[in-house]
Amino acid sequence: MSSVEQGTGAEKPRHKPSRGPRVSMPERPAAERAQDFAEVPIGYTEEMAHAEAMRCIQCKNPTCIEGCPVNIDIKSFIAHMIDRDYPAAVAVLKERNALPAICGRVCPQEEQCEIVCVLARKGEPVAIGRLERWLGDYDLACELEGRCVPEVAPATGNRAAIVGSGPAGLACAGELARLGNAVTIFESLHATGGVLTYGIPEFRLPLDIVEAEIDMLAQMGVEIVTDAVIGATYTLDELMGEEGFDTVFIGAGAGLPVFLGIPGENLNGVYSANEFLTRVNLMRAYEFPHADTPVARGRKVAVVGGGNVAMDAARTALRLGAEEVFLVYRRTEDEMPARREEVHHAAEEGVAFKMLCSPVEIVGREGFVTGMVANRMELGEPDDSGRRSPVCVMGSEFEIECDTVIIAVGTRAHPLVTQTAPDLELSSRGYIHTNDDGATNLPGVYAGGDIVTGAATVIEAMGAGKKAARAMDRWMRERG
Amino acid sequence: MFPIVHTRRLSDAVFEMGVEAPRIARKARAGQFLILRVDATGERIPLTFSDWSAEEGWIRFIFMQVGKTTHKLSHLEVGDSLADVVGPLGVPTHTDELGRVAVVGGGVGAAVAYPVARAMAEAGADVTVILGARTADLLILREEFEALPVKLIVCTDDGSAGEKALVTAPLKALCEEGAIDHAMAIGPAVMMKFCAETTREFGVPTTVSLNPIMVDGTGMCGACRVTVGGETKFGCVDGPDFDGHAVDFEELMSRQRVYNEEEREADAEYARGCQCHQ
Ligand SMILES: Cc1cc2nc3c(=O)[nH]c(=O)nc-3n(C[C@H](O)[C@H](O)[C@H](O)COP(=O)(O)OP(=O)(O)OC[C@H]3O[C@@H](n4cnc5c(N)ncnc54)[C@H](O)[C@@H]3O)c2cc1C
Ligand SMILES: Cc1cc2nc3c(=O)[nH]c(=O)nc-3n(C[C@H](O)[C@H](O)[C@H](O)COP(=O)(O)OP(=O)(O)OC[C@H]3O[C@@H](n4cnc5c(N)ncnc54)[C@H](O)[C@@H]3O)c2cc1C
Ligand code: SF4
Numbered sequence: 001m002s003s004v005e006q007g008t009g010a011e012k013p014r015h016k017p018s019r020g021p022r023v024s025m026p027e028r029p030a031a032e033r034a035q036d037f038a039e040v041p042i043g044y045t046e047e048m049a050h051a052e053a054m055r056c057i058q059c060k061n062p063t064c065i066e067g068c069p070v071n072i073d074i075k076s077f078i079a080h081m082i083d084r085d086y087p088a089a090v091a092v093l094k095e096r097n098a099l100p101a102i103c104g105r106v107c108p109q110e111e112q113c114e115i116v117c118v119l120a121r122k123g124e125p126v127a128i129g130r131l132e133r134w135l136g137d138y139d140l141a142c143e144l145e146g147r148c149v150p151e152v153a154p155a156t157g158n159r160a161a162i163v164g165s166g167p168a169g170l171a172c173a174g175e176l177a178r179l180g181n182a183v184t185i186f187e188s189l190h191a192t193g194g195v196l197t198y199g200i201p202e203f204r205l206p207l208d209i210v211e212a213e214i215d216m217l218a219q220m221g222v223e224i225v226t227d228a229v230i231g232a233t234y235t236l237d238e239l240m241g242e243e244g245f246d247t248v249f250i251g252a253g254a255g256l257p258v259f260l261g262i263p264g265e266n267l268n269g270v271y272s273a274n275e276f277l278t279r280v281n282l283m284r285a286y287e288f289p290h291a292d293t294p295v296a297r298g299r300k301v302a303v304v305g306g307g308n309v310a311m312d313a314a315r316t317a318l319r320l321g322a323e324e325v326f327l328v329y330r331r332t333e334d335e336m337p338a339r340r341e342e343v344h345h346a347a348e349e350g351v352a353f354k355m356l357c358s359p360v361e362i363v364g365r366e367g368f369v370t371g372m373v374a375n376r377m378e379l380g381e382p383d384d385s386g387r388r389s390p391v392c393v394m395g396s397e398f399e400i401e402c403d404t405v406i407i408a409v410g411t412r413a414h415p416l417v418t419q420t421a422p423d424l425e426l427s428s429r430g431y432i433h434t435n436d437d438g439a440t441n442l443p444g445v446y447a448g449g450d451i452v453t454g455a456a457t458v459i460e461a462m463g464a465g466k467k468a469a470r471a472m473d474r475w476m477r478e479r480g
Numbered sequence: 481m482f483p484i485v486h487t488r489r490l491s492d493a494v495f496e497m498g499v500e501a502p503r504i505a506r507k508a509r510a511g512q513f514l515i516l517r518v519d520a521t522g523e524r525i526p527l528t529f530s531d532w533s534a535e536e537g538w539i540r541f542i543f544m545q546v547g548k549t550t551h552k553l554s555h556l557e558v559g560d561s562l563a564d565v566v567g568p569l570g571v572p573t574h575t576d577e578l579g580r581v582a583v584v585g586g587g588v589g590a591a592v593a594y595p596v597a598r599a600m601a602e603a604g605a606d607v608t609v610i611l612g613a614r615t616a617d618l619l620i621l622r623e624e625f626e627a628l629p630v631k632l633i634v635c636t637d638d639g640s641a642g643e644k645a646l647v648t649a650p651l652k653a654l655c656e657e658g659a660i661d662h663a664m665a666i667g668p669a670v671m672m673k674f675c676a677e678t679t680r681e682f683g684v685p686t687t688v689s690l691n692p693i694m695v696d697g698t699g700m701c702g703a704c705r706v707t708v709g710g711e712t713k714f715g716c717v718d719g720p721d722f723d724g725h726a727v728d729f730e731e732l733m734s735r736q737r738v739y740n741e742e743e744r745e746a747d748a749e750y751a752r753g754c755q756c757h758q
């Protein structure tokens with residue numbers, strides 16, 4: 001109760017908070033949505049968004065803000081929503097978060113801003129993410145009508161190159177452009193957006209939202225060069241040398257898939273989650289043969305892993321028509337790193353969970369997968385991290401029948417850029433080493449996102465991109 | 481968009497194409513490849529550089545029409561454009577200090593063998609090229625090879641051009657004579673496999689240029705994984721060249737067949753709407 005404003009102090013309560021329950025998000029029925037790739041949650045109406053905003057008690061100590069990795073002034077944007085001054089609310093959001101329509105959808109809010117909302121202690125927190133999503137969509141609709149392209153500062157005459165067009169690169173580019181710099185993004189794929197485009201499926205993040213955000217950058221004057229692999233088409237040295245850039249930001253992500261290293265892993269029908277999702281999302285294999293890229297449409301699909309990537313792969317396999325999709329995970333549901341909401345969505349749509357199972361071999365016939373041999377596990381003593389680590393139950397081997405296996409057990413640093421920049425300081429695991437501002441050991445070269453932290457979140461990557469942009473801008477100005 | 485600046489039909493099903501791609505042309509080296517996408521719904525397919533000019537800003541590749549994408553490609557003409565071309569990808573072929581080397585180019589593999597043999601000769605190697613095809617009509621780039629400072633052995637399965645032999649016969653002869661220190665085989669997986677088998681007993685180090693199925697070509701998906709010496713490697717970034725004596729060819733060939741059914745379906749559908757077979 002302590003932080004609830006009671007009318008004392010300088011700040012008067014702006015409104016009488018609603019005591020209503022958290023406004024639930026309308027969703028398409030599980031049976032319907034498991035058949036297609038359209039978005040699962042439908043989104044608030046304005047009235048719903050307003051009603052939800054009204055629940056916020058406008059705390060004197062808004063703990064929610066610290067929960068957000070980029071410290072969005074949540075209290076203030078909600079205050080503007082309460083007043084129905086949405087452009088002002090958007091402006092507050094955009095001070096910290098360039099892509100609210102995206103973060104409102106994919107941020108793990110329940111363990112960031114919402115978990116520390118004062119109301120969470122007494123029941124249900126304010127649905128900060130859903131409000132952000134609504135505002136983001138509101139803003140996109142305005143942008144599409146050309147009403148609110150961010151103001152761009154007078155040209156500095158400085159030029160920045162961005163490697164990679166994932167959330168880190170996009171946020172960095174947007175901020176640098178806003179500060180008046182000429183910005184060019186180099187992307188190795190034929191499409192922009194990084195994981196937002198090739199990884200996260202459309203039923204969670206529609207492609208047109210990502211595209212609209214990227215169009216926005218183009219409107220701000222950012223040049224985008226696709227089909228340009230840094231480390232192959234250009235090296236880092238060339239960008240800083242003959243290509244004439246004053247500074248470079250590396251946001252190449254952690255896109256290298258990790259495999260299990262068990263026998264049978266190269267059988268046909270075994271995919272990395274990256275390959276599976278790339279074929280479907282980026283190459284649109286679900287429209288095969290209209291689109292030219294095929295993907296195996298498994299009847300029984302086993303997905304190995306317990307994170308967001310595993311959930312996305314499982315739900316995608318279901319949408320491609322699998323009869324049965326099960327998730328094979330070493331620990332239990334409680335330890336799964338995926339967002340609760342996604343676990344719940346997956347279960348609702350019919351994904352089965354085989355917990356406490358660890359694959360030891362993939363078996364096949366004539367080159368194609370026919371099943372997976374796994375061990376049963378049990379949870380042992382808590383380890384250093386406090387998590388109870390799984391231990392194998394002796395003699396518990398059993399076989400699961402399946403024709404497709406998708407491995408979603410993580411990714412590593414993408415080595416292409418760094419291989420051709422031998423002087424760039426890396427951590428032992430190949431990630432780029434930077435200071436708090438994103439500066440690497442090479443003058444003018446900055447980095448951020450998954451290539452620095454290892455696989456993390458969209459909002460953290462964007463935060464890093466934006467922070468680096470400010471440091472890059474300073475660096476260029478000081479250098480003159 | 482990448483404008484097409486050159487096309488040439490080399491045989492019934494083999495075509496040469498050149499596109500304007502100055503950035504890539506500046507960097508291309510023998511043994512490296514590009515990934516292209518014909519149009520907005522196209523598949524990303526890898527093809528090896530057969531030639532390039534950094535000065536004039538173009539690259540060339542040679543492809544065999546085997547499925548939908550190469551079929552689409554075969555209909556394009558100068559003035560058309562490709563949606564995407566990315567590269568150069570992969571590790572360039574090792575060409576230095578090879579001594580006496582045999583380069584085997586089988587079928588469309590000759591397209592890759594050509595810049596490789598040229599680069600090896602330029603690097604001072606003593607190069608013998610073994611050019612093979614099923615029949616004379618399928619033999620490509622003969623004049624181009626004849627113009628290189630290399631020894632050329634031509635053979636066909638049916639004897640319609642050069643010796644009547646499989647490429648492994650002259651290769652074996654060279655090994656027996658002790659005439660080569662190194663071999664490089666480029667062509668269909670099965671041909672590379674038999675070339676590697678041939679040289680193995682003579683202990684002649686043999687490089688092969690593998691062609692697994694790829695998607696991104698930059699190490700991001702693992703579609704291209706091949707087993708070499710018991711270890712999984714990514715063809716696109718660790719290769720495409722590998723030690724032929726250590727490659728698991730059975731696995732490679734099996735993995736190349738994974739989408740056979742789908743691909744037949746896609747090409748059949750495409751061919752129905754296409755005028756070229758009517
Ligand atoms: C399937 C999946 C689901 C996820 N779900 C969520 C979620 O729900 N919520 C959440 O917060 N996070 C989620 N994440 C994690 C999140 O997407 C990443 O943390 C975030 O995208 C990292 O951003 P980035 O900009 O650092 O890298 P990326 O998004 O990986 O972008 C890197 C870009 O750089 C390009 N690139 C790489 N190398 C080069 C080169 N040499 N030259 C030029 N370009 C290059 C790549 O092609 C890519 O476009 C998910 C990740 C995956 C894979
Ligand atoms: C590094 C590398 C270099 C290559 N260089 C050449 C070359 O110089 N000339 C040439 O004619 N061919 C080359 N290939 C093979 C070429 O990529 C395939 O023939 C082409 O992808 C076929 O596409 P399609 O749609 O026409 O046929 P499809 O019907 O799709 O496939 C026919 C066969 O081609 C192979 N294939 C299909 N898709 C791919 C893919 N995405 N990646 C790799 N292989 C695939 C499969 O084995 C398949 O059975 C190379 C392949 C690799 C990996
Ligand atoms: S960006 Fe994410 S963590 Fe921050 S306020 Fe928005 S939803 Fe919450």
Ligand code: SF4
Nearest residue numbers: 056057059064117118
């Ligand atoms: S969102 Fe929660 S913590 Fe933040 S101001 Fe509102 S009620 Fe307080």
Ligand code: FES
Nearest residue numbers: 697699701702716
């Ligand atoms: S083609 Fe994707 S990793 Fe090699």
